[in-house]
Amino acid sequence: MPVTIAISIDDACASLDAHPGALVLAGGTDLMVEVNRGVRRIDHVVAVDRIPELRGWSIEGDHDPVHGQVLRLGAGTTCADLAEPALASLVPALAQAARTVGSPQIRNAATLGGNLATASPAGDTLPVLAALDAEVELRSTDGTRRLPLDEFVTGVKANALNPGELITAIRVRVLDGPQEFLKVGTRNAMVIAVTSLALVVDRPGRTVRVALGSVAPVPLRATEAEVLMAERLDFEGLTTPEPELVNRFSELVADAARPIDDHRSSAAYRTHAVGVLARRAILRAFSGPVPEPA
Amino acid sequence: MTNESGFSLSVNGRSRSVVDALPGESLLFVLRERLGLAGSKNACEEGECGSCTVRLDDETVCSCLVLAEAAAGRQVMTIEGLGSEGDLSDVQQAFLDAGAVQCGFCTPGLLMAIDALLENDPDPDDLTVREAISGNLCRCTGYGRILDAVDRAAEARQAEATP
Numbered sequence: 502m503p504v505t506i507a508i509s510i511d512d513a514c515a516s517l518d519a520h521p522g523a524l525v526l527a528g529g530t531d532l533m534v535e536v537n538r539g540v541r542r543i544d545h546v547v548a549v550d551r552i553p554e555l556r557g558w559s560i561e562g563d564h565d566p567v568h569g570q571v572l573r574l575g576a577g578t579t580c581a582d583l584a585e586p587a588l589a590s591l592v593p594a595l596a597q598a599a600r601t602v603g604s605p606q607i608r609n610a611a612t613l614g615g616n617l618a619t620a621s622p623a624g625d626t627l628p629v630l631a632a633l634d635a636e637v638e639l640r641s642t643d644g645t646r647r648l649p650l651d652e653f654v655t656g657v658k659a660n661a662l663n664p665g666e667l668i669t670a671i672r673v674r675v676l677d678g679p680q681e682f683l684k685v686g687t688r689n690a691m692v693i694a695v696t697s698l699a700l701v702v703d704r705p706g707r708t709v710r711v712a713l714g715s716v717a718p719v720p721l722r723a724t725e726a727e728v729l730m731a732e733r734l735d736f737e738g739l740t741t742p743e744p745e746l747v748n749r750f751s752e753l754v755a756d757a758a759r760p761i762d763d764h765r766s767s768a769a770y771r772t773h774a775v776g777v778l779a780r781r782a783i784l785r786a787f788s789g790p791v792p793e794p795a
Numbered sequence: 796m797t798n799e800s801g802f803s804l805s806v807n808g809r810s811r812s813v814v815d816a817l818p819g820e821s822l823l824f825v826l827r828e829r830l831g832l833a834g835s836k837n838a839c840e841e842g843e844c845g846s847c848t849v850r851l852d853d854e855t856v857c858s859c860l861v862l863a864e865a866a867a868g869r870q871v872m873t874i875e876g877l878g879s880e881g882d883l884s885d886v887q888q889a890f891l892d893a894g895a896v897q898c899g900f901c902t903p904g905l906l907m908a909i910d911a912l913l914e915n916d917p918d919p920d921d922l923t924v925r926e927a928i929s930g931n932l933c934r935c936t937g938y939g940r941i942l943d944a945v946d947r948a949a950e951a952r953q954a955e956a957t958p
Contacts, residue, residue, distance in 0.1 A: 503818045504802075504864040526862055530842055533860040536819045537840040543819035548865040581854075604930020605908070607842050609854040610861075690929035691843060 504546045510669055513549050514642045517665045520545040525667060527577060528610035530603065531619045552577060555614070555669065558588060568706070569674040573638075576614025576668040581605070583613065583626075592673060594632065594680035594699050598625045601684050604691050614668040617653065620660045623715045623765075627654065628699040629682055630671065631712035631720035638670040639663075647672070650720070657718045678702030679739065679786040683778040684714075695766040698754070698778040702786050707736045709786075711779065716758035716771050726753035726779070739789030747780055754779035802867045806830065807876030813863065822861035823847040826873060834874035834903050845931035848904035849873050855911045857930075874903035877910060885955070886910050889948035890941075897935035905931045909945055913952055919945070 505520070507513035517523055523545040526532055535541035549555060555577030560570050572591055574583075580599035582588065589596030602608055602616075602625050616626045617637060630650050637653040639646050642665065653661050662668070680701045686692030697714035709730040711723040733746055742750075755776035760768040801814035804825070811830050821840070826832045826849070835858055836846035842857045849858040850872040858873075878884035883891070886909050896902050905928060912919060912927040919927065924945050933941060 504862065506865060506867065526865055529860045529862055529865075530857075533821060533862060534841040536862070537821060537859060543862075546862060546865065548862070550865070603842060604845060605927060606845055606848055606855050606857045606930045607860075610856045690926075 503543060504548060506548045507552055509552055510554050510640055510667065513547055513552060513667055514640055514665065516547045517667065518642050520547070521664060523547050525549055525618065527612045527615040527618070528579065530607050530611040531615060531621075549667065550577065550612075556582075558582075560675070561672075569676050569703075572673050572675050574613055574671045574673070576612060576617075576638075576670055578613045580608035580611045580613075580626075584608070591675050592629070592633065592680070594629045594682040594701055595626060595673075597680075597682035598629045598684075598697075598699065601625055601682070601692070601694075613671055617668055617671070618660065618662065620654045620656075620658050620719075622657055622718055622720075623694045623697075624720075625682075625684065625694060625697060625714070627720045628697055628712040628714035629680075629701075630673065631722060632699040632701045632710045633673040633676070634710070636672040637668060638672065639666045640669045641666040645669070651722075654719045674703075676701055676703045676706075678704040678736075681782040681785050683782055685774045685778065693765065696758075696760070696771045696774045696778065698775055698782055700779075700782040700786055702736070702739075704736045704739075707731060707734075709734065709783070711754060711782075713754070713758055713775055715765075716760040716775055721757055721759065723754045723757035723779070726750050726757065729753060730783070734787060735789070737791070739787045739791050741784065741787055741789065747783060750783055751776040751780040802864050804830075804863070804866055804871055805869065806832065806871045807873060808870075816863060818864075820863050821859050822849070822851075822863045822866050822871065823858040825863040826858060826871075832873050832875050836900050836903055838900065842930075843932070844901070844904070845908065845928075846901050846904040848907040848931065850907065850911065855908055872907075874907060877906060884910065885951045886913070886944070886948040889944040889951060893940045893944035893947055895937060895940040895944035897933075897937050901931055901933040901935075905933070905941060909948060912945075913949055917953055917956070918949055 505516040526548045555575045558574045580602045583599035616624045635650045636647045684697040685695045694715045713721045760771035803812045838844045838846045840859045847858045
């Protein structure tokens with residue numbers, strides 16, 4: 502039988518070992534497109550969409566006022582799950598990104614782990630995970646290892662998965678501060694990103710973290726822009742920064758982009774757009790003053 | 796290479812065995828070509844158009860992106876399970892009443908999406924409706940009447956629910 506329907510992570514890993522070269526099928530929204538087009542042949546498939554351990558999320562460890570709590574998201578968490586209010590309140594930018602993926606039908610099937618496995622430069626959740634300094638948890642019959650996102654995504658549709666390895670979870674910090682995900686495309690629904698940007702604020706850590714999508718083979722952090730803003734922003738009150746600072750931030754973010762011309766956009770447009778998104782995101786995040794807690 | 800052992804699918808409450816599928820066949824292909832359920836339409840085969848929308852364990856998905864064999868043991872509901880001639884569902888009747896059908900190709904997928912929407916949100920606002928059908932493309936430009944049909948179906952379902 503060319504399809505194994507795995508019922509546990511151990512079961513899936515054992516099947517991957519038993520069938521070298523087997524494809525992992527989660528939501529199918531990327532894999533089946535290739536199968537339908539005839540560019541991907543199916544020899545053996547390990548379906549992981551019915552593994553309860555992969556669905557769902559939890560908060561790990563004690564509350565840490567400086568670094569925040571750790572949110573562990575099962576790799577089988579769907580885009581629809583990510584947009585649910587309980588999760589959206591913990592990682593708002595991830596929920597915003599998940600809401601922009603495909604259509605309701607796609608979001609019901611597509612998973613966070615699948616977005617990572619595909620590792621498309623236009624993967625909508627990837628800039629958010631990069632901004633959140635996410636860790637990817639991988640399991641095989643040899644054991645578990647964790648990789649930072651920038652070591653996991655290694656190129657255009659390339660990742661650090663070894664043969665027999667399965668993405669089991671993604672870990673991110675729950676941050677105290679506003680978050681934004683913004684995306685430019687040809688229309689509002691059902692669109693692949695021309696460019697995207699995630700911005701997260703860590704108020705206790707006094708940092709802004711910015712990551713860009715669709716402007717390089719892998720998600721990019723705009724490090725110089727982050728350093729500038731860490732020194733200059735009002736992390737207590739989140740008051741609106743001066744126009745001159747916003748301009749400089751926008752320029753530094755655009756400078757960080759390394760886009761190419763392709764069928765979806767020109768490199769010049771992408772560079773321009775990502776600067777506009779940077780301005781929009783920082784002004785939305787820093788629109789204080791923050792009201793006093795009641 | 797065919798899958799000689801076959802597999803079975805639960806479609807519209809009935810168990811159906813599939814014995815002659817080739818590896819990699821989508822649920823849409825199996826429904827249409829092997830089980831004779833041609834109501835789900837095949838257009839883009841990449842999840843863009845929504846005309847193959849079915850319910851899989853209650854959730855709407857594009858059946859072209861479901862590997863048929865991997866759906867074994869899950870509940871599949873197709874447009875044929877929504878209603879039948881002489882026993883139309885409220886959404887189907889609303890589409891007829893509103894004249895929301897032109898060429899009809901997108902209609903099964905839209906009916907499945909709207910049926911699921913009204914189940915979760917009996918009185919959706921306009922934005923919610925537009926979002927819910929954002930994955931179903933109609934190229935006859937019939938959206939005005941489709942939106943009208945959603946309003947009619949929502950009213951009919953609410954009237955049904957209040958004794």
